[in-house]
Amino acid sequence: xRINRKSIRLKKxxxxxxxxxxxxxxxxxxxxSNLELIKQIFNNDETIRIRKFQxxxxxxxxxxxxxIDGMVNTELVNENIIQPIMKxxxxxEISTRHLLEELESKIIVSNRIEKxxxxxxxxxxxxxxxxxxxxxGYDVSLMIESKGWVTRAITEPESGKVVRGPRxxxxxxxxxxxxxxRRKINNPDLKFKFKEIGERTxxxxxxxxxxxxxxxxxxxxxxxxxxxxxIDGILDSGxxxxxxxxxxxxxxxxxxxxxxxxxxxAKLLEGRVALVVDGSPxxxxxxxxxxxxxxxxxxxxxxxxxxxxxRLLRTVSVFIALGLPAIYLSLSCFHQExxxxxxxxxxxxxxxxxxxxxxxxxxxMLLVFDVIREAGIRMPAPIGQAVNIVGTLVLGQAxxxxxxxxxxxxxxxxxxxxxxxxSPTTIGMVILVRYFLILLSAFLGxxxxxxxxxxxxxxxxxxxxxxxxxxxxxxxxxxxNGQDIWIRSPWWSMTLRPKLIGAKNLVxxxxxxx
Numbered sequence: 081x082r083i084n085r086k087s088i089r090l091k092k093x094x095x096x097x098x099x100x101x102x103x104x105x106x107x108x109x110x111x112x113s114n115l116e117l118i119k120q121i122f123n124n125d126e127t128i129r130i131r132k133f134q135x136x137x138x139x140x141x142x143x144x145x146x147x148i149d150g151m152v153n154t155e156l157v158n159e160n161i162i163q164p165i166m167k168x169x170x171x172x173e174i175s176t177r178h179l180l181e182e183l184e185s186k187i188i189v190s191n192r193i194e195k196x197x198x199x200x201x202x203x204x205x206x207x208x209x210x211x212x213x214x215x216x217g218y219d220v221s222l223m224i225e226s227k228g229w230v231t232r233a234i235t236e237p238e239s240g241k242v243v244r245g246p247r248x249x250x251x252x253x254x255x256x257x258x259x260x261x262r263r264k265i266n267n268p269d270l271k272f273k274f275k276e277i278g279e280r281t282x283x284x285x286x287x288x289x290x291x292x293x294x295x296x297x298x299x300x301x302x303x304x305x306x307x308x309x310x311i312d313g314i315l316d317s318g319x320x321x322x323x324x325x326x327x328x329x330x331x332x333x334x335x336x337x338x339x340x341x342x343x344x345x346a347k348l349l350e351g352r353v354a355l356v357v358d359g360s361p362x363x364x365x366x367x368x369x370x371x372x373x374x375x376x377x378x379x380x381x382x383x384x385x386x387x388x389x390x391r392l393l394r395t396v397s398v399f400i401a402l403g404l405p406a407i408y409l410s411l412s413c414f415h416q417e418x419x420x421x422x423x424x425x426x427x428x429x430x431x432x433x434x435x436x437x438x439x440x441x442x443x444x445m446l447l448v449f450d451v452i453r454e455a456g457i458r459m460p461a462p463i464g465q466a467v468n469i470v471g472t473l474v475l476g477q478a479x480x481x482x483x484x485x486x487x488x489x490x491x492x493x494x495x496x497x498x499x500x501x502x503s504p505t506t507i508g509m510v511i512l513v514r515y516f517l518i519l520l521s522a523f524l525g526x527x528x529x530x531x532x533x534x535x536x537x538x539x540x541x542x543x544x545x546x547x548x549x550x551x552x553x554x555x556x557x558x559x560x561n562g563q564d565i566w567i568r569s570p571w572w573s574m575t576l577r578p579k580l581i582g583a584k585n586l587v588x589x590x591x592x593x594x
Contacts, residue, residue, distance in 0.1 A: 105199040111142055111216035118146060121203055127151075128206075133162060137169040141179060142216035151209040153228025160189035161211065161224060180218050188213070192225040204282065231256060237339035237361065239504065242378045246342045254284055254358035257341075261288060261354070264345035269293075275306055277320065281313035285320070288344075288354040293577075293585050298353050298546045302366060306355075317357040317364050324366075327543050331509045334545040336368035343377045349588075351581045367548035367581060370540060371565050373506040374398065379568045388567035394502050395566060401499035401510050405442055406517035406529040408492045413438055414525030433483040439522040441485040443515065445493040448475065450511060453497070548580050 107114050115130060122128040127149045134142060143165055145157060164187045174182035184193055196202060197220055202212050209227035234256070237249030250257045258272060273287040285306070289299055305324040314320060317337065326334045336352075338344055339361050344354050347365045355364040374394045379387040416424055434441065452475075476490045500510050513536060520528030543550035553565045563569035564578070576586045 106197040107199065107202075107214075107219045107221060109217055109219045111144060111214055114214060115144065115146075117199065118202070121199075122206075131162065133166055135165055135168070135170050137171050138176065141170075141176075144214045144216075145211050146206060146214070147211040147226065148206055148209070151207075151229055152211055152226040156226050156228060157211050161213065161226075164188065180215055180220060180222070183213075183215075184222055188222070188224065190224045190226070194223045195220050196223060197221070207282075234260070240338065240340050240343070240377065242376075242381075245378050245381045246340070248341050249339050250341060250361040250363060252359050252361055254286060254356055257356050257361075257363065258286060258288070260341040261344060261348070261356075264341055265290065265348060270348070273303070275303075277306060277309050277311070278314040279310070279312050281315070283314035284358040285314075286356040288348065288356060290348050290351075293349070293351040294353050295351065295581075295584055298367065301546055302353055302355070314357065315359060317355070317360040317362045320355065320357060321364055326545055330539065330543060331512050332370070332540060332543060332550065333373075333505075333509070334366075334368055334543060334550065336365040336372055337362045337505075338365070339363075340377060346377070346380070350577050351584065367545040369545065369548065369552045369581075370550055371553060373503055373509075375564075380571075384568050384570045391568060392566060397499035397502040398506060398510060401496050402514050402517060403529065403533075404496045404499075405446065405492055405514060406521040406532070407526070408488070409438055409442055409518060410521045410526040410529055412488075413522075427486070427488050430486040430488055434486050436484070438486075438489065439518065441489045442492070443518060445476075445479070445485055445489055446496070446514070446518075449493055449497040453501075552580060553578065 105117070119128075119130075128146070129149050130144060130146050132142065132144045145161060147157060165183065168187060170176065170179075170187070174186055176182075184195075194205075196205075202221055202223065205223040206212055209229060211224045211226040213222040213224055231253045232251045234248055234251060236247040240249070248260060250260065262270065267290070269291045271289055271291050275285050275287065276282045277285055287299065287302060287306075302324070306320070309320065309323050311319070311323070321333075321335045321337065322328065324335065336347070338347075344363050344365065348354055352365045352367065355366075357364070374391060376391070376394070379391055382390075411419055412427055419427070431438075436444075476494070479485045480487050480490055496514065500507055500514075503510070513532075517529055517532040520532040522528070524531065540551050541549075563574050575589050577588050579586070
């Protein structure tokens with residue numbers, strides 16, 4: 081006899097849910113008892129507000145609203161809840177036999193009202209910025225939407241400034257962010273699925289996708305990984321990004337992110353899935369492939385010739401930032417015969433009097449550059465600019481004059497550092513891989529650099545992002561996958577979406593015949 085283990089687990093889980101529901105505290109019909117219970121839950125919380133009131137035409141009924149100061153729009157509570165109940169003649173306008181239902185449908189003004197008996201739902205509603213309405217003699221409450229906290233205005237994001245393109249950026253409000261996405265994709269196929277993550281913070285998240293474009297396998301896998309998260313709190317989307325990525329120990333990110341609604345909308349239109357997190361202006365996208373780190377949203381707003389040139393420039397800059405220090409170290413220390421004689425003599429003359437080996441000075445200058453870059457980011461903008469200028473010019477010149485480093489090392493550091501900044505989303509990966517290549521080159525010369533690059537490529541070939549190869553389309557030249565990789569083809573030729581990402585519906589546009 082075969083035992084169906086799945087059905088046994090489902091029955092066990094159902095029994096546990098029923099047990100939890102039976103032990104969930106609920107409201108009583110006595111108003112004072114309910115208020116005492118809520119006061120105990122919010123003990124020592126001076127922001128909780130409890131307002132009791134009556135109707136002069138119906139004094140036998142006792143009403144009460146509960147909310148948190150600073151989380152609600154108090155004008156809305158006063159004008160749409162308290163004032164209509166206090167001033168209207170309830171005995172003439174409604175049936176007092178079904179007082180709660182009549183107030184909900186005829187007196188209280190709100191676009192969203194929910195009923196509940198469960199204390200846990202009431203507490204969660206109060207914390208999220210709603211107003212709870214209670215009546216003496218009823219064991220049911222109304223949860224009335226009244227959120228009114230202050231949010232940051234929609235501005236251009238600092239992490240993605242553009243010369244041409246939309247200036248809107250996401251804020252910390254999940255509802256505002258969803259509305260920005262909805263304005264870009266005005267289609268009923270755009271779907272939103274909400275989830276709460278975090279045992280204590282109960283952070284609201286939303287899975288966004290376009291039905292008919294996004295693969296169901298990717299959506300279900302993302303939801304599965306979100307359901308497996310068991311953490312006290314989520315304060316930013318970065319928490320979730322680290323918890324759901326495919327290769328958490330890898331230097332290469334497998335989950336994308338952006339502050340720009342136009343970028344997220346473009347990725348959704350290609351068949352990707354987005355995750356919006358309340359309290360974070362960065363929206364996550366999956367699957368994520370390597371080439372996305374070199375793409376910019378402005379590529380699609382400029383003429384394809386200029387966009388292709390600048391994309392190639394960013395791509396080349398990544399390879400220069402990665403390889404230039406390691407190649408310089410290899411040539412200057414191991415393979416001098418590969419350098420022109422005059423250049424070799426010039427480099428040797430510049431090293432006269434420098435007490436440290438080239439590898440030490442190179443790593444030291446790169447560390448100094450990274451410290452200056454980090455300091456410029458963390459400090460206020462005017463001070464950060466001054467720090468960058470002073471650190472770059474004064475310290476570099478002083479180090480050369482003091483014979484602590486050679487001039488070529490400063491030049492190599494400056495070029496490699498500037499090239500790193502051209503692709504902001506790949507900075508972390510480039511910095512660490514660069515140090516790895518330098519260390520290999522310090523022992524094996526140019527062979528160490530080549531070996532390190534081969535290891536990096538093999539590692540990337542083994543990475544998947546929600547089932548999609550991380551290096552998708554890198555070697556594509558002939559098929560449509562290569563149209564938006566190294567260069568950006570004209571819009572009239574990009575008729576298909578990327579394979580494996582938009583495989584459910586590859587057709588992006590149809591070209592007019594004739």
